[in-house]
Amino acid sequence: MNSVLWELVELGGGLVTLRAARQVVPSWTLQSACRDSELVRVLPEVFVAAHLVGGRSGTPAISRLDPTLGHRAALAWAGGFGALSHLSALGVWGLRPPAVGDLVHLSTPASANLRTRPGVVVHRRRGLLMEPPHVVVRQGLTVTRLEQALVDSWPTMPPVERRAPVIRAVNQWLTTPERLGVALESTPKLTDRAAFRTLLTRLADGCRSPLEIWGHEHVFTGPGMPAFRRQMPVRVRRRTVYLDMFAERERVNIELDGATTHGDPRQREIDLRRDAQLASIGILVVRFAHRRLVHEADRIRQETLAILATRRTDAVGRADEGCLVLRAWAA
Structure with missing residues (x-):
């Protein structure tokens, strides 16, 4: 690989975008690196060092990355118009361990020109702004605020797994039942909403574990x-x-x-x-x-x-x- 391009990839922690590469090398240099299997295109205009892409070729390339690198790749593709959300955000908040192969969830403003792709689910949300308090930066990654991420993730998890991240977030003083209640009120059509409301009531009463509930x-x-x-x-x-x-x-x-x-x-x-x-x-x-x-x-x-x-x-x-x-x- 071209030494200048390789240095740029290393500076990006194994990741480089087409826009960044064009500032230092001609486009054909990037194309050559992909042709020689030194770089892999994981999303439009987003490339990763080939040795970081594991698994079988039949699955989307972004799904074969380490979860943190996959999150970075998705945000680079979003170009500032998306934030990690749902289960991806819970992983960044430390409430649900991410795993290789997980879908990457991004929330974007309704006006953003982003669409769901293999390995990446895009959630278009009216009124979402790419600034606090709607989104925050955690561990260098842009994510939706914790309360919204917990509410959004609720219907995407099996019923037996839904309560644990919510309980853990309250026990770790990351949020409160009251703040979660406000986020829940903004999502009136949430699946199994009554169970979420009951859980918040129990947490507000002082219960701090499934056994106490x-x-x-x-x-x-x-x-x-x-x-x-x-x-x-x-x-x-x-x-x-x-x-x-x-x-x-x-x-x-x-x-x-x-x-x-x-x-x-x-x-x-x-x-x-x-x-x-x-x-x-x-x-x-x-x-x-x-x-x-x-x-x-x-x-x-x-x-x-x-x-x-x-x-x-x-x-x-x-x-x-x-x-x-x-x-x-x-x-």
Whole structure:
């Protein structure tokens, strides 16, 4: 390959556009590199070093690139008139691992002259502007804002996978249920919109995992159950801990242990120390494991109601009691 052209390709991280190449070499130099299988045209006027294009030739060239390079190629093709969106944007936001072969999703203004091509899906959107707050630059890539990307991606994923990126985004403080609600309102015809709205309600209530949502919907609501305060901050020995589900009157904290937590000795030791610290300020910790919560919902509900009733009965004398921690591990 021409040395000047190769230097330009290296500066572009393996990628070069026709417009950039024409500024330093004649057009025939680029054509020669493609003819000699040194460069591969992955999109109109966008070329990539051949050694970076893997897989079988029967699939679109852009689908055979490393996802990050594929994203860069799509944005170079868009020429400033498109932003990564939908599942591609979730990959850039770190909420869904991208993989070789994934379609690249681009959102563009309705006036942009871009069309869907093999390996690239173009979403034309009225009112979209290629500037904040509609789009942002993350890791050097132009993407739609997180809330819009989560809403857009919802119907493109299998139902069992839809909630995880939304929950993760809220847990990582990347967004809030309220901001997601605003984005959802702007998409009234979204597939399975009611399920998205219910998820946002659960997150706003303080649920922070699928297990907590399950417990809220099947166990810890209804007659006799208090209005638990979720993710309640409590100061213990100069540090703040967050309680999963706190019954304030009874001073009972319900902790739901995930499927992987129960078998981890290190995590168990951390939990024991934390529970002992909470007991020192009169908070009773009750833990339920994943298996019991899913398979013994009715029994756990009865146990919880009995514990709460006992705590209410003993409320007067509880201040004089020693540290009390009840562990409700699965057998």
